[in-house]
Amino acid sequence: MEVRYAVLGPLTASAGDTEIDLGPAKQRAVLALLLLNANRPVSATAIVDTVWADDPPENGANVVQKHIAGLRRALEPDRSPRSPSTVLTLDGAGYRLHVPSGALDTDTFDSAVRAARAHVAANDFAAAASGLRGALRLWRGEALAGLGGRVFETERRRLDDARGAAWELLAEAELALGLHASLGAELVRVIEEFPAREELRCALLLAFYRQGRQAEALTAFREARDYLNDEFGVEPGERLQDLHRRILRSDPTLGPVVETAAVPVPPSSPAPPAVPSPPPAVAPFIAAAQQPDFTRKSWVMALLAGGTSLVTAGVFAWAIVGALGLIRRSLVHTFAGIVYGALTLTMWILADSELISGENEPFNSWDTVLVVGLIVPLFVGTGHAALLALFPRNRPGIQGDAGLGPEALREARRQQARQILTFRPDIAVELGIGRPDLFRWFDDGGLVDINAVPEGLMVTLPGVTATMARNLAVERARGGPFNGLHDLVARGALQPHRAYPLGQLLVFGGVRAAAYEAEVRTALPQG
Template sequence: MEILVLGPLTVRHGGRDVVVPAAKARAVLACLVVQSGRLVSPEALGAEVWPGGPPATATNTLQTYVSQLRRLLEPERRSGDKPRVLRSVPGGYLLALAPDQLDSRRFEEAVRRARTALEAHEYDKAADLLHAALGWWRGPAYGNVPGDEVAREAARLEECRLAATELRIEADLALGRHAEVVGELERLVAANPWREEPVAQLMLALYRSHRQADALGVYRAARARLVDELGVEPGPALHRLEQRILRQDPGLELGGAPPAVPSPPVVQPKTVAQAAGRRPWGRIAAVAVPVLAVAAVAAVGVGRGTTPQAAPAGGVFSQFEVAVRPGIGYDLDIPAGMPSDWHATNNPRSPDYDHLDLYRTSAAAPHDQISGVDLTNTNAFNAVHAVNRGDPPDVCRGLPRQGGGNVRLAGLSAGAEVCVRTHAGRWALLTVLRMPDSRQAVLPLHVTVLND
């Protein structure tokens, strides 16, 4: 038995695909798949199945859905035998799947192996792994399932898919397939206008196809988008690539060093949000957030395939961009070369909640503001200070290390800057890339974390 989520949620038995017919039963299965191997309470399942509030018969109805799913997942199980896949455990249910029974796990493992091959310059192996893995996608992840928890996981998987596509193109470029990927990269840049890696890849592919003027035109168009719509310049790596093209750097030819542009992180899934003090079957306001389309500003990591080194005193510890969602906290102490350490959480019982540095109030709160947060010390607040637009990151070091209060978004605009003291005792300068259109929309920030 396999469960397929890279497309419509489907159960596969011996090569035969079965789509769960009832929408609410699909929602139950999807929630269990997202939390595979972890306890899921009836309350959490109910919040996904009945987002507007459960009916009086919710408990019995949920048990009916679980029974139906057990028959679907283990059709050979005899009456009286204990379920092996969808188990009842104290406090709720647990879906027990082997890693090869879930296509999203196989996909992420294939991408991990391909990344390792790419770092070892085994480009054929990396390209083969990524072409095969991307071929497993049958459409949008969890495409036939509603629900907030599932939507967040689907968005994470779509981000992984985009990152895998960029890795596959990197391998193809290293194998001399630059002319073959130009059209695909043009579509990728059009669909994801804020991502710099596809822009760099397109510039390199055009340059190697003897289209230097077109490569420079791609850079100018990308810079115009960033300056006109976000008020920021392209990143240093993209600017360096433009300069290398202008001087016709021999290193850009096939076999030379590829452009170093940050790649997005693989965002780890989070536990089902179950806030402290929430009513049974209640719905958390913090998770009622529209999911970003892939074309929206994405969280961007800092480097790929590098080994973290001890940071010297002074200077910059890391830089990245992050789309801050209402009602969610973020850890800013992310070492360069470790993009998978990026995470956010809205679950007060999650271990991640001990390391929050930045929190944005939920869309249901009276004011839309950001705070510096350190919950390892009894809900203590780190320092957070609004500073002058254009101030260098070092301005943070001279600020008080405690206090400063919260910063209301109503007083900010594109280009505004805020200093936050992180959990690890560093300062971080937050630069607003674009103001959200509504209380529910994300707040895209550029984050510069300073060394101690």
């Protein structure tokens, strides 16, 4: 059977499903050198210099001949000792290992990558991605694992570089296919292996941004810049910096490309005015949420709240509005309830005093105050209570549900809140973004600022136990604010399988706020 060789990992050779015993370490090194020069002659001197570079044997040619004989027995077990080898031959130029096309995994890998580049050039991204996935599955670990020496180290670096380039091409193809959601997690792992490849970091930024994780995309850029500065003393390349600036501006052209049929416009029709597009992560939610869609439960709650206030002549409007404001942790609605209560109390005090004129007395200013105290709680307070009960939550920038599930609406609000946190951290503090333990009027979709909330609130996070919350609080107090999800894991505050599922809920306020503001000031147009 045809022998197949693999060097993208530990060196192996197999015939069918049977792995071949290649003998001792030096004999395996000889085979590896012959595979790196497959179908080309390698002299005995070159073999000695490569395999025994530091301590060559006295009778090097005889030792090489011994290992060649061992390889012939292993690769051609059925060959007669007196018949010539057809796999490993010797001529005047040296030893030659005959490797059929496709029998060496590096050849298969290189062919698949070349084919994928042709598919990308033809915009056939699906075929390119499929071929690259198959090529990358050939890797079983470090290439030529266990083999030392200058020649093998050089070849190992070349193969690793080819693998990094294949990942870059795969990222390009899968981003074009809109597979950013699954690609992001893989790129985080791959970048740990190839931290200096800026194309991979560009792909990670774009994958995060297209998932609506703009803050994490900006954090990934800062990590890339810190690494390049610390390791090489240089700034990121122009492409990475340009992508960072476009993410800061929420450039709509960064979103996935959606081809639509062109609609011809009559020459006489004036062109419609250009309307600025919202960021791609928020636009689908806003576009789908234009028509209000109230549930039966919300209508029943509105009738109960408004009816109770109306039947009691607005006397209990303050209690209803105030209670709903407290439930929502809304300072505005709670204060409105206090105002209605103050007017109601003033009305009762005036009605029981001698300041109000009788039937035959002229209308005075205190009578006006009494009328206002009657009208405002009765009509304004009743309407306020009904509307407050009708709308489940306040939704800045998004009107109604319109076919969106609750989680989709919450994610839209989270994205708005993250943009405010990124662009204007000072305003984010005033709005209470990520602080569900504080009163606020801005609905941030349930985000939690892990650097600000108390320990008791950490326990409410999915999968976080009381012990984990305690560890988070202790590590935050000892090591300072967390810089992101990776920092949570690196500092041992949470295990990866606990931390990364919280990516949609956590924000990291109070970290690099000044740096963010400086980046925004330089990236956005002045004024």
